[in-house]
Amino acid sequence: MDDAGSTEDEGRRDGAVLVLRLGYDGTGFSGFAAQRPESHVRTVAGELEVALRTLLRRDVDITCAGRTDAGVHARSQYVSVPVTERERDWLGRQQGARRLLRSLNAVLPDDVVVSKVLRGAPGFSARFDAQSRTYRYRISRGEVPPLFCARWAWWQRAQEPLDVDAMRVAASHLVGEQDFRSFCKTSSAEGKPTGRFVRSITIGAEEQLGEELLTVEVVGNAFLHNMIRIMVGTLMEVGLGRRDPSWVGQVLEARDRTRAGGTAPACGLTFWDVSYPDGALDSW
Numbered sequence: 001m002d003d004a005g006s007t008e009d010e011g012r013r014d015g016a017v018l019v020l021r022l023g024y025d026g027t028g029f030s031g032f033a034a035q036r037p038e039s040h041v042r043t044v045a046g047e048l049e050v051a052l053r054t055l056l057r058r059d060v061d062i063t064c065a066g067r068t069d070a071g072v073h074a075r076s077q078y079v080s081v082p083v084t085e086r087e088r089d090w091l092g093r094q095q096g097a098r099r100l101l102r103s104l105n106a107v108l109p110d111d112v113v114v115s116k117v118l119r120g121a122p123g124f125s126a127r128f129d130a131q132s133r134t135y136r137y138r139i140s141r142g143e144v145p146p147l148f149c150a151r152w153a154w155w156q157r158a159q160e161p162l163d164v165d166a167m168r169v170a171a172s173h174l175v176g177e178q179d180f181r182s183f184c185k186t187s188s189a190e191g192k193p194t195g196r197f198v199r200s201i202t203i204g205a206e207e208q209l210g211e212e213l214l215t216v217e218v219v220g221n222a223f224l225h226n227m228i229r230i231m232v233g234t235l236m237e238v239g240l241g242r243r244d245p246s247w248v249g250q251v252l253e254a255r256d257r258t259r260a261g262g263t264a265p266a267c268g269l270t271f272w273d274v275s276y277p278d279g280a281l282d283s284w
Contacts (some may be wrong), residue, residue, distance in 0.1 A: 015122030016088040018081040019281055020104070022048070025111040026073040026266070027151050033067045044068075044112060048079065051107040055100065056087065065126045065274045066133050069226070071266030073152060076115075076273045080126035091119070097284035118281045129280055132199060132219055134272040137232045137264065138206075139214040148209040154232075154268035162239045164203055164214065170238040170245035171201040171216075173252060174231060181255040183231055184224035194255075197221045203235075217272070226263055234261035 024044050034045040045062060052060045065078040083091070090096045097117040104114045120126075138153040140146040141162060145155045174183075181194040198220040206215050216235065218228050234251060237243045243261075251259045 016083050016085075017120030017122070017124040018083045018087070018091065019118040019120045019124065019126065020048075020079045020081070020114050021116040021118065022077050022079065022112060022114045023075045024073060024077070024113070025151065026068060026071050028111055030070045031068055031072070032064055032074075032077070044074075044077075047109055047112055051104055052081065054107055055103050058084075063126050065130050066223070066271060068269075068271050069266055072269045072271065073267075074271035077271050078126040078130075078274050078276075080120055080124055091117075091284045117284065119284045121280050121282075124280055126274075129276055130222075130274050131277060132221055132275045133223065134217065134219045134274070135223070135228050136270050136272045137216040137218070137228060137268050138208075138270070139216070139232075139236075139268060140211065141214065142212070146211045146213075149211045149213060151267060152270065153213055154265045156236075160240050162214070163241060164205075164239060166241075166245050167235045167239040168203050170235055170243075170248040171203060171231075173245075173249040174198055175201055178252060179255055180224055180227055180252070182251050182257055182260045183227050183234070184257065185226045186257045188225035189257075194224060196223060196227070201231075229264040229266065229269060230257075230260050230262075232264040232268070236264070237261040 026044075028042060029044050030041040032044045034043050034049060035041050045064065049060055049062060052062070060081055063080045068074060068077075091100065097119075101114060101117045104117075108114065138149065140149060140153040140155045141158040142155075143158060146153055175198050177195065177197045179195050181189050184194060198218060200217075200219045202217045204215060206213050216232055218231065234248060238245050238248065
C-alpha cells in the first residue's frame with residue numbers, strides 16, 4: 001500500500017506492533033483461527049490475513065486476543081501484528097493509520113469490520129497482554145422467534161417461565177478461581193490445566209431493536225473451549241426449574257463434563273471486549 005511495506009525490510013523489527021480492533025458476524029465463518037488451505041473453510045483470520053498481505057505486500061503473523069468457534073461473533077476482538085521499520089514510519093505520518101483503516105474495510109468482506117488501528121507498546125501481544133476478556137450470551141424467549149436479533153441470540157419458545165433469580169444464585173458458584181473441567185469440551189481438556197478465574201457473571205434483561213433479550217455477561221482472565229456456552233446451558237437448566245441452584249456447585253466439583261448441562265448454540269455468543277494495561281495501546 002503506497003510505501004507501507006516491501007519484502008526488502010520484512011525481517012527488520014524495532015518492537016513496533018500494529019493492533020487492530022475488529023468485529024465480525026460469525027454466522028458464515030468456521031471460527032476465527034486460520035485453517036489449512038486444503039480444508040477449504042472460511043475463517044476470520046484467513047480473511048484478515050489475505051487483506052493484510054494485499055495491503056502490506058508481505059506475509060503476516062497475527063495474534064488474536066481469543067479464538068472464537070464457528071458461528072460465534074465478536075464486537076471487539078483485538079489482533080496484533082509486528083511491523084517493519086518502514087511500515088512503522090508510514091503508519092505514523094500522513095494519516096497512514098487512517099488510510100490503512102479505510103483500505104482494510106474496503107478489502108475485507110462485509111461481515112468483518114475493523115473499527116480501530118492502534119499502536120501497541122514494544123513486544124505487545126493481543127493474547128498474552130490481555131488482562132480480562134468479556135463475553136455476552138443472548139437468549140430470546142417468546143412465542144415467535146426474533147427477527148432482527150435472530151443471528152445473534154438463542155431463541156427458545158417460552159413454554160415455561162424462566163427463574164432469572166435462581167440463575168443468578170447458580171452463577172455465583174462459578175465466580176472466582178476454579179477448576180472448570182466440567183465446563184469445557186472433553187477432548188480439549190485432556191492433559192491440560194483447566195483452572196480459570198471468572199471475575200463476574202451478570203444476568204439481566206436488555207432490548208435490542210425492539211426485541212427483548214436475556215443477556216448473560218461473563219468476565220474472566222481466559223476461557224476453555226466451549227466454556228461459556230456450557231455455563232449458559234447449565235444455568236438454563238436452573239432457570240427452567242429442572243435443577244436447584246446448588247447443583248451447579250456440585251457440577252463444578254465433579255470435574256466431569258457429563259455432569260453439566262448442554263452446550264448452548266454458538267449463535268448467541270459474542271466476544272464483547274478485552275481489557276489491557278494502561279499505556280499498552282495508543283494511537284499512531
